[in-house]
Amino acid sequence: MIEHLTDDLGVVLRRDLVAAGVDDNAIKRLMRGGVLVRLRHGVYALTSLWSAASERQRHLMLARGVMTLYGDDVALSHTSAALAYGAPDWQVPTDLVHLTDLFAAGERTQARVRHHRGTCRVPDLTRMHGHWITSPARTALDSASILDRDAAVCVLDWFLRQRLTTTEELSMVVAGRHAWADHLGLTLKVDHARDGSDSVGETRTRLILGDLGLPAPVLQLEVYDVDGRLAGIVDFAWPEHGVVVEFDGEEKYHRYRRPGETIEQMVLREKRREDRIRELTGWVVIRISWADLRNPTALRARLERHLRPAAA
Incomplete structure (x- = not known):
């Protein structure tokens, strides 16, 4: 064998x-x-x-082979590098491996590889699995430059959440590539990125709330009891209106499960947390899911009943 x-x-x-x-x-x-x-x-x-293997895993397998084949003449970059770091793959095409040629080779696509030509400085590169890969900040921005807005912001949010980069660093790098054709569009995508969305669903919820013209919520608001103990952290909050929105996604129930805890036990624990937040604050807690994001008009009507004074 x-x-x-x-x-x-x-x-x-x-x-x-x-x-x-x-x-x-x-x-x-x-x-x-x-x-x-x-x-x-x-x-x-x-x-x-x-x-x-999943589509994501298959992409990483192909990327590994391509990087081994090419050696140190290239760096894994753009969305291929983002997936290698662990970024979400929502709406991220996986049919092509993206490389940045380090010796100014021409732009081309062949044999399932997209070759990019771009200047890479020392801070733009690092090593992973024995190969060159673009740095987190460079990767996040290169990925955002070739993705639609929502997918781009999901990737940017993930890099911020993982503390692999900062909004200040992203803005600085974008400012340094002002001559690039994608500068304006990329600047707008970076402006939408926030440190505080814990999942793709939360990022998309935040973007849709903004598109609907609703007031900006506080992200990851911590709620404490009278003894100063943390009772819970909520996804989105409008304290002035006494409203909380929690995004229910499958990822959350896997990420926050404790060792040995079943899904049912986790759901019951989550319900107790929600009840405790209501008890402490008296706020309305609204749960939304992916289905709600597919019907923004209905979502807006549902939320405006509680946020109407600020949304008017």
Whole structure:
């Protein structure tokens, strides 16, 4: 078997297979036998791992192979770098691996790779898995430059939440690339980014609230009891109106589950937290979900009943 020739993601290059005595005819037999799958010219993966992988994981497998194939002439960049850091993949295309050529090669797309030409300074690069990758701030901005607004802000918010960059650093880097064609659009996307959204759903909720013309909420407001103990943190709050909005997404119920806790136990604990917040504040707690985000008009009507004085 050839598992010992693959890396931790199950990826292997043709040149490494040939060097180990597995010639092209043997590679073809391994593909026909369902052992290997070809990702692109010169890059293969174990079929068992590829078949079980998500679209995100498959992209990272292809990216790993491409980076190994190209070596230190390129840096993983844009959305490929963002996914490698762990950023969300909502509305992020995964069909092409994005590279920035470090020696001013031309822009082109071939063999499932998008080659970008851009100047990379020392602060713009770091190392990951033995390869060059653009720095967090550069990655966040490069990704935002090729994504639609909402997906771009989701990525920017994630980098801020992970403390991999700051709004000040993002603004500084954007100011330094004022001559780039995407400067204005990118500046607007950065202006929408906030440190305080804990998920894609929360970022999208915040953007939709702004698009609807509703007043800006306080993000991640901490609520304390009379003894000064933290009773809970709410996603969105309008203290002047006594209104709280909590976004219910599957990610939240997995992220905040305690070791050994079932989903049912977590939901009950979340309900007790919500009841405690109502008891302490007397505020209205409104829960919304992805379905609400797909119907902004109905969402606005639902919220304006409580926020009408400020929204008028």
